[in-house]
Amino acid sequence: MASTEERLRELVDKHLNVEGRQSGATLDLNAPFADSGISSVAAVSFMMEVAKEFDVKMNVGDCAQFPNMQSLIDFLDSNAG
Amino acid sequence: MAAATVVHVDLTPCASREAAAWGWLDQDERARWKRFLYAPPRRRYALCRAALRALLCGALDADNEQIAFTFAEHGKPRAQVAGRPAAISFNVSHSGNHGLVAWAPRGRVGVDVEERSARYDIDGLSETVCGPRERADLAAARGDGRLHLFYTLWTLKEALVKATGAGLSCDVSRFEIPAAMRRGKPTGTFRFPQAPDVNWRLHNLGNAAYAAAVAHEEVADSAAAPVTTP
Ligand SMILES: CC(C)(COP(=O)(O)OP(=O)(O)OC[C@H]1O[C@@H](n2cnc3c(N)ncnc32)[C@H](O)[C@@H]1OP(=O)(O)O)[C@@H](O)C(=O)NCCC(=O)NCCS
Numbered sequence: 001m002a003s004t005e006e007r008l009r010e011l012v013d014k015h016l017n018v019e020g021r022q023s024g025a026t027l028d029l030n031a032p033f034a035d036s037g038i039s040s041v042a043a044v045s046f047m048m049e050v051a052k053e054f055d056v057k058m059n060v061g062d063c064a065q066f067p068n069m070q071s072l073i074d075f076l077d078s079n080a081g
Numbered sequence: 082m083a084a085a086t087v088v089h090v091d092l093t094p095c096a097s098r099e100a101a102a103w104g105w106l107d108q109d110e111r112a113r114w115k116r117f118l119y120a121p122p123r124r125r126y127a128l129c130r131a132a133l134r135a136l137l138c139g140a141l142d143a144d145n146e147q148i149a150f151t152f153a154e155h156g157k158p159r160a161q162v163a164g165r166p167a168a169i170s171f172n173v174s175h176s177g178n179h180g181l182v183a184w185a186p187r188g189r190v191g192v193d194v195e196e197r198s199a200r201y202d203i204d205g206l207s208e209t210v211c212g213p214r215e216r217a218d219l220a221a222a223r224g225d226g227r228l229h230l231f232y233t234l235w236t237l238k239e240a241l242v243k244a245t246g247a248g249l250s251c252d253v254s255r256f257e258i259p260a261a262m263r264r265g266k267p268t269g270t271f272r273f274p275q276a277p278d279v280n281w282r283l284h285n286l287g288n289a290a291y292a293a294a295v296a297h298e299e300v301a302d303s304a305a306a307p308v309t310t311p
Contacts, residue, residue: 017200020119037122039176040239040249045201048209060210061252064155 004073004080005029007053012069015049017042029070054080083186085170085297087286090132090180092125099124102131105145125175133173133182140184141167157246170298172243179291188298191244193236195292203231210235212257218264232292234258237283240296241271244281259283271296 002010013023018036033043043063051058054076066072106114110130117123134145141148143162150158160167171184177196184190207219215234222230238253245251259269262285271281279298286293 017198018119019121031118032116035116035118037117037119037125039195041195041198041201041206041235043249044209045206048202048205059252060254061250064248064250 004054004076008050008069008073008076011046011049011053016046027069029073030068032068033066050076056080083188083302085183085185085188085190085282085295087181087183087192087295088132088136090129090175090182091178092128092175092180093178094124099127102127105131105134107146107149109150125180129173129175129180129182132180133171136182136184137167137169137171140169143167153246155246155248155250157243157248174243174293176291179293181286181293181295183295183297185297187302188300189244189246190298191240191242191296193239193243193294194286195232195236195239196290197228197232197292199228203228206235207231210238210253212254214260215257215263229287229292230263233285233287233294234263236287236292236294237262237285237296240283240294241273241281244296244298245273270299 009027012027016038018038021036044060047058047060047063050072056076056079066075103111103114106127114123114127117126134148137143137148137160138145141160141162147163149161149164151161152158157172160169160171169184169186170188170190171182172190172192174181174192174194176194179194179196181192181194183192203219207216211219211234219227219230237258238256241256242248242251242253256273259271262269262283267285269283271283272279282297282299284295286295
């Protein structure tokens with residue numbers, strides 16, 4: 001079974017629209033999302049994919065609580081089914 | 082009531098304008114500029130922040146060097162002139178090649194611009210960010226009309242939560258845009274269900290190139306309260 005980090009990396013490559021980023025480029029788990037310039041539509045849309053993949057309930061207000069990928073991994077590790 | 086003013090900022094790539102914009106930024110802003118991992122958001126940030134600074138200089142009769150920004154709880158910037166809170170509300174938004182800066186002498190302001198993109202799952206997004214009547218209107222819309230309506234709703238909602246400063250920490254599916262605006266009326270008045278005492282003026286500023294909206298808090302001209310951004 002792939003780790004949360006591996007599954008997220010795959011989702012990022014498939015679903016997270018980060019203008020300027022090459023698919024497969026290194027992903028610094030601690031880099032603030034704010035430094036990637038991710039738009040709010042892209043962020044919410046990615047959150048929906050994460051909720052689907054990990055079978056967790058997330059609402060749009062949850063988007064703002066994850067400052068970086070690591071915080072999302074920590075959340076999923078303790079909440080995903 | 083004093084109206085909000087909205088200015089469009091051209092964000093198409095242009096090395097000389099970007100260099101000039103960079104010259105307007107203070108140390109903290111240059112550090113932020115440097116932290117961006119990719120060129121497009123770095124460009125949008127510099128061009129919009131420089132435009133904002135130029136507008137604030139004019140509106141507040143201040144020199145660029147006197148202007149600095151502090152940030153509210155969820156990141157909404159507010160201006161200071163020579164270390165004191167400036168009596169002006171403003172907000173900035175950028176998407177693709179388009180930036181908008183909105184400001185007003187009183188009453189909180191929020192603005193949002195989005196280049197419409199068909200790459201997103203509009204039905205899924207609507208489930209997440211829209212209320213039941215908004216979803217029904219989207220379901221009834223056809224073809225491009227659906228994409229346009231979705232982005233109209235999105236920008237109006239986001240303008241509202243940017244005006245309050247809550248940003249995406251607010252669950253925007255819990256309030257709905259007035260029915261007349263969902264059906265195409267360009268302006269309207271809105272009240273958050275949880276804060277019905279405050280009226281917000283909404284303007285749909287969308288055009289063929291982008292969806293956009295501004296939300297402006299109605300404040301009586303005679304109100305003695307000092308004007309602050311949230
Ligand atoms: C900032 C936010 C309100 C708007 O996002 P957006 O539509 O993508 O971006 P916009 O271009 O419309 O607006 C960005 C501008 O709004 C302003 N802003 C930032 N936080 C704000 C807030 N809480 N309220 C109002 N305005 C805000 C800033 O001026 C920013 O531009 P700048 O950094 O160049 O100065 C929204 O993204 C948010 O709440 N983000 C916080 C959480 C987050 O970033 N999560 C991402 C990972 S899930």
